[in-house]
Amino acid sequence: MKLSQGVEWALHTCLNLGWTEVDGAATASRLAAFYDLPPAYLNKQLQSLAKAGILASTPGPRGGFRLARRLEDISVLDVVVAIEGRGELFECAQLLREGPGGDPGKDYRDSCEIAGVMSRADLAWRRELAGETLAAIRDRVEATHPGTPGRTRDWLTNVRRD
């Protein structure tokens, strides 16, 4: 019961794309090589981001992925939802329906107190993730590590890999 690895890869990759202001797109292979990740699998995650409208993809030579909108307009929750899907962490199975006195035709998801508590906790989690934009994270990183933007851009744009 932990989030899939792809969430972390997607977040880091989006930040890196934000530092390559070159409009030329970066290929999945190159983005994967940055952290030594399996290229085909990262490609899969980037496809999910593209479907969610976070990235834009262009096929063919000189193709690749680029940000579809500014980091200011991308929340951490957007990325999490793009990778993990829209479902909540806790899904009420409506046990009350099977219990004594339960009505098989009734929908207990709104009346069950347990489902309510879990739903509120889920909401608090999402609220926290929705409150952080990738731009805010980028700014904090740049404040702490001023060399990161330049180094990242150089590494991704230069053909030579280290």
Added chain:
Amino acid sequence: MKLSQGVEWALHTCLNLGWTEVDGAATASRLAAFYDLPPAYLNKQLQSLAKAGILASTPGPRGGFRLARRLEDISVLDVVVAIEGRGELFECAQLLREGPGGDPGKDYRDSCEIAGVMSRADLAWRRELAGETLAAIRDRVEATHPGTPGRTRDWLTNVRRD
């Protein structure tokens, strides 16, 4: 990426145990029959609750499970942790270590901004769950459905099943 079913089963079962003030323990089979759940699998979850000190188990005839402490002293988070384990939802794989300029010997879990955001969201989720006790849920249920305590107690204590 959703919580395991056992969390829901455990929460409902703890509430039901709270309504059977009889000190005679309820067997896993009977508690499972209440919601028509697989008895052996629910037993597995109840074992986790017992290891966590939430329930107390007694083997042999007339044995079963009973609450080890009052509902006032059991938070929803306690149950979630007992079933799901102590790990956070997001585990930082420390991608920065593999990236250019990364130090293989350094621990990036505390310095990575992304890990920080995910950790704060995780904390908000846990804070919400820790703020709700099973007693509070029980009280709300009793206020809405006054017949539930009596019906639950009768069903679990009477040998005859409906």
Added chain:
DNA sequence: GCAGAGTTACTCGGATAGTTCTTGTCCGAGTGTGTTCGG
């Protein structure tokens, strides 16, 4: 020299296996109860 068709190489995109985790099941160790036998 220039335009255009053909070829090539490169990228994403979805379909295809391998591995881990959750779900579900089974049988044995241990215990309290009821019974039986002896005093």
Added chain:
DNA sequence: CCGAACACACTCGGACAAGAACTATCCGAGTAACTCTGC
């Protein structure tokens, strides 16, 4: 009649499979650039 030893039935506890989800990989569809040929 009373007590103790015995056998029994019942429960938890952990070990053992089945299924689903995540992880990882491969190859084909499509595209842009490059090349070569003819004018």
